[in-house]
Amino acid sequence: MKRAPRSLQHHVLYRKYNGQDSEISALLGKCGAIPVALVALVFIVFKALTKGKVGPRSAFERRGVMNKSELKMFGMLRNDLPHDWLLMCQVSYGAMLKNRDYKRYMSINSKRADFVVFSPEMSVVAVIEYQGAGHFGRSAQSRQRAEVSDRVKRQALSEANIPLVEIPEKFDREYVQKLVAAIVGPDSETSGAKEMNPNTTQEAETHISQVRR
Helix, strand or coil: CCCCCHHHHHHHHHHHHHCCCHHHHHHHHHCCCCCHHHHHHHHHHHHHHCCCCCCCCCCCCCCCCCCHHHHHHHHHHHHHCCCCCEEEEEEEHHHHCCCCCHHHHHHHHCCEEEEEEECCCCCEEEEEEECCCCCCCCCHHHHHHHHHHHHHHHHHHHHCCCCEEEECCCCCHHHHHHHHHHHHCCCCCCCCHHHCCHHHHHHHHHHHHHHHC
Protein backbone atom coordinates (compact mmCIF):
# COMPACT_ATOMS: atom_id res chain seq x y z
CA MET A 1 0.00 0.00 0.00
CA LYS A 2 1.40 3.38 -0.99
CA ARG A 3 2.02 5.70 1.96
CA ALA A 4 0.67 9.22 1.96
CA PRO A 5 3.19 12.03 1.43
CA ARG A 6 4.85 13.35 4.59
CA SER A 7 3.16 16.73 4.15
CA LEU A 8 -0.22 14.98 4.21
CA GLN A 9 0.72 13.08 7.38
CA HIS A 10 1.70 16.38 8.94
CA HIS A 11 -1.64 17.89 8.01
CA VAL A 12 -3.65 14.97 9.41
CA LEU A 13 -1.82 15.01 12.77
CA TYR A 14 -2.13 18.76 12.94
CA ARG A 15 -5.88 18.58 12.49
CA LYS A 16 -6.13 15.77 15.05
CA TYR A 17 -4.37 17.64 17.87
CA ASN A 18 -5.16 21.23 16.93
CA GLY A 19 -8.42 21.36 18.85
CA GLN A 20 -7.18 19.35 21.84
CA ASP A 21 -4.02 21.02 23.05
CA SER A 22 -2.76 24.42 21.93
CA GLU A 23 0.77 23.59 23.12
CA ILE A 24 0.95 20.53 20.85
CA SER A 25 -0.44 22.62 18.02
CA ALA A 26 2.33 25.17 18.41
CA LEU A 27 4.96 22.45 18.35
CA LEU A 28 3.44 20.85 15.26
CA GLY A 29 3.48 24.15 13.46
CA LYS A 30 7.24 24.56 14.07
CA CYS A 31 8.46 20.99 13.67
CA GLY A 32 9.41 21.28 10.01
CA ALA A 33 11.18 18.13 8.85
CA ILE A 34 11.20 16.50 12.31
CA PRO A 35 8.80 13.55 12.41
CA VAL A 36 5.58 14.87 13.87
CA ALA A 37 4.72 11.67 15.69
CA LEU A 38 8.01 11.78 17.61
CA VAL A 39 7.44 15.37 18.70
CA ALA A 40 3.95 14.55 19.92
CA LEU A 41 5.21 11.49 21.81
CA VAL A 42 7.97 13.42 23.55
CA PHE A 43 5.54 16.12 24.62
CA ILE A 44 3.04 13.60 26.00
CA VAL A 45 5.75 11.82 27.97
CA PHE A 46 7.02 15.13 29.34
CA LYS A 47 3.56 16.12 30.56
CA ALA A 48 3.10 12.71 32.18
CA LEU A 49 6.40 12.98 34.05
CA THR A 50 5.71 16.50 35.31
CA LYS A 51 2.10 15.82 36.27
CA GLY A 52 1.46 16.80 39.88
CA LYS A 53 4.81 18.55 40.26
CA VAL A 54 3.56 21.98 39.35
CA GLY A 55 2.20 24.15 42.11
CA PRO A 56 3.19 25.84 45.37
CA ARG A 57 6.00 24.25 47.38
CA SER A 58 5.17 22.94 50.84
CA ALA A 59 6.45 25.04 53.73
CA PHE A 60 8.98 23.87 56.28
CA GLU A 61 7.68 23.17 59.77
CA ARG A 62 9.40 23.15 63.13
CA ARG A 63 9.89 19.84 64.91
CA GLY A 64 11.50 18.68 68.13
CA VAL A 65 15.01 17.26 68.05
CA MET A 66 14.27 14.73 70.80
CA ASN A 67 11.39 12.45 71.69
CA LYS A 68 10.01 12.10 75.23
CA SER A 69 12.44 9.38 76.32
CA GLU A 70 15.40 11.32 74.96
CA LEU A 71 14.22 14.47 76.72
CA LYS A 72 14.05 12.51 79.97
CA MET A 73 17.56 11.18 79.40
CA PHE A 74 18.86 14.65 78.52
CA GLY A 75 17.45 16.09 81.74
CA MET A 76 19.06 13.39 83.89
CA LEU A 77 22.43 13.74 82.18
CA ARG A 78 22.37 17.53 82.40
CA ASN A 79 21.43 17.40 86.07
CA ASP A 80 24.29 15.06 87.01
CA LEU A 81 27.06 16.56 84.88
CA PRO A 82 29.27 19.30 86.41
CA HIS A 83 27.84 22.75 85.83
CA ASP A 84 30.69 23.81 83.54
CA TRP A 85 30.45 20.74 81.30
CA LEU A 86 28.32 20.81 78.17
CA LEU A 87 25.83 18.32 76.80
CA MET A 88 24.69 18.52 73.19
CA CYS A 89 22.25 16.41 71.23
CA GLN A 90 22.07 15.30 67.58
CA VAL A 91 25.74 16.04 66.91
CA SER A 92 27.12 15.00 63.53
CA TYR A 93 29.87 12.38 63.66
CA GLY A 94 31.50 14.26 60.80
CA ALA A 95 31.80 17.34 63.02
CA MET A 96 33.80 15.59 65.74
CA LEU A 97 35.74 13.01 63.68
CA LYS A 98 38.05 13.31 60.70
CA ASN A 99 39.79 10.86 58.39
CA ARG A 100 42.20 11.35 55.49
CA ASP A 101 40.39 8.58 53.64
CA TYR A 102 37.42 10.38 52.02
CA LYS A 103 35.37 7.19 51.65
CA ARG A 104 35.76 6.29 55.31
CA TYR A 105 34.97 9.83 56.39
CA MET A 106 31.77 9.88 54.34
CA SER A 107 30.71 6.60 55.96
CA ILE A 108 30.22 8.48 59.26
CA ASN A 109 29.70 12.08 58.16
CA SER A 110 25.89 11.97 58.02
CA LYS A 111 25.46 9.89 61.19
CA ARG A 112 24.39 11.68 64.34
CA ALA A 113 25.10 11.00 67.99
CA ASP A 114 22.16 11.18 70.39
CA PHE A 115 24.26 12.98 73.01
CA VAL A 116 27.86 14.21 73.22
CA VAL A 117 29.52 15.20 76.49
CA PHE A 118 32.03 18.06 76.30
CA SER A 119 34.55 19.17 78.88
CA PRO A 120 34.78 22.87 79.87
CA GLU A 121 37.48 23.18 77.18
CA MET A 122 34.97 21.92 74.57
CA SER A 123 36.83 18.66 74.10
CA VAL A 124 34.71 15.60 73.32
CA VAL A 125 34.70 13.42 76.43
CA ALA A 126 32.15 10.74 75.50
CA VAL A 127 29.39 9.88 73.07
CA ILE A 128 26.08 8.55 74.40
CA GLU A 129 23.72 6.59 72.18
CA TYR A 130 20.25 5.80 73.48
CA GLN A 131 18.89 2.53 72.11
CA GLY A 132 15.24 3.47 72.46
CA ALA A 133 12.15 1.62 71.30
CA GLY A 134 12.46 2.87 67.71
CA HIS A 135 16.21 2.37 67.37
CA PHE A 136 15.99 -0.89 65.44
CA GLY A 137 12.74 -0.13 63.59
CA ARG A 138 9.98 -2.63 63.00
CA SER A 139 11.35 -4.83 60.25
CA ALA A 140 14.27 -7.18 59.74
CA GLN A 141 15.70 -4.83 57.13
CA SER A 142 15.58 -1.80 59.43
CA ARG A 143 17.19 -3.80 62.25
CA GLN A 144 19.96 -4.90 59.93
CA ARG A 145 20.60 -1.31 58.82
CA ALA A 146 20.68 -0.11 62.43
CA GLU A 147 23.10 -2.84 63.47
CA VAL A 148 25.43 -2.03 60.58
CA SER A 149 25.29 1.67 61.46
CA ASP A 150 26.04 0.90 65.12
CA ARG A 151 29.10 -1.15 64.17
CA VAL A 152 30.41 1.70 62.02
CA LYS A 153 29.96 4.16 64.90
CA ARG A 154 31.67 1.87 67.41
CA GLN A 155 34.63 1.31 65.12
CA ALA A 156 35.06 5.01 64.35
CA LEU A 157 34.87 6.10 67.99
CA SER A 158 37.18 3.29 69.08
CA GLU A 159 39.82 4.41 66.56
CA ALA A 160 39.47 8.00 67.78
CA ASN A 161 39.72 6.87 71.41
CA ILE A 162 36.35 8.39 72.31
CA PRO A 163 34.31 6.41 74.83
CA LEU A 164 30.91 5.27 73.61
CA VAL A 165 28.09 4.61 76.06
CA GLU A 166 25.07 2.74 74.71
CA ILE A 167 22.05 3.10 76.96
CA PRO A 168 19.27 0.47 76.70
CA GLU A 169 15.61 1.34 76.28
CA LYS A 170 14.83 0.93 79.99
CA PHE A 171 16.85 3.09 82.35
CA ASP A 172 16.51 4.81 85.71
CA ARG A 173 18.20 7.62 87.56
CA GLU A 174 20.71 5.42 89.36
CA TYR A 175 21.83 3.92 86.03
CA VAL A 176 22.40 7.38 84.57
CA GLN A 177 24.21 8.53 87.70
CA LYS A 178 26.65 5.63 87.43
CA LEU A 179 27.41 6.43 83.82
CA VAL A 180 27.92 10.12 84.48
CA ALA A 181 30.23 9.39 87.42
CA ALA A 182 32.32 7.08 85.24
CA ILE A 183 32.47 9.58 82.37
CA VAL A 184 33.39 12.54 84.54
CA GLY A 185 35.85 10.69 86.77
CA PRO A 186 36.64 11.05 90.47
CA ASP A 187 38.15 14.55 90.24
CA SER A 188 34.91 16.31 89.33
CA GLU A 189 31.95 16.57 91.66
CA THR A 190 28.42 16.05 90.38
CA SER A 191 25.09 16.12 92.11
CA GLY A 192 24.59 12.44 91.37
CA ALA A 193 28.02 11.28 92.52
CA LYS A 194 27.30 12.41 96.06
CA GLU A 195 24.41 9.94 96.33
CA MET A 196 26.29 6.92 94.97
CA ASN A 197 28.07 4.22 96.88
CA PRO A 198 31.57 2.93 95.93
CA ASN A 199 30.20 -0.27 94.41
CA THR A 200 28.04 1.48 91.82
CA THR A 201 30.87 3.87 90.95
CA GLN A 202 33.29 1.00 90.41
CA GLU A 203 30.72 -0.80 88.22
CA ALA A 204 30.32 2.26 86.02
CA GLU A 205 34.06 2.79 85.70
CA THR A 206 34.44 -0.82 84.62
CA HIS A 207 31.76 -0.27 81.98
CA ILE A 208 33.53 2.78 80.57
CA SER A 209 36.95 1.11 80.60
CA GLN A 210 35.50 -1.76 78.56
CA VAL A 211 34.16 0.76 76.05
CA ARG A 212 37.58 2.45 75.79
CA ARG A 213 39.19 -0.87 74.85
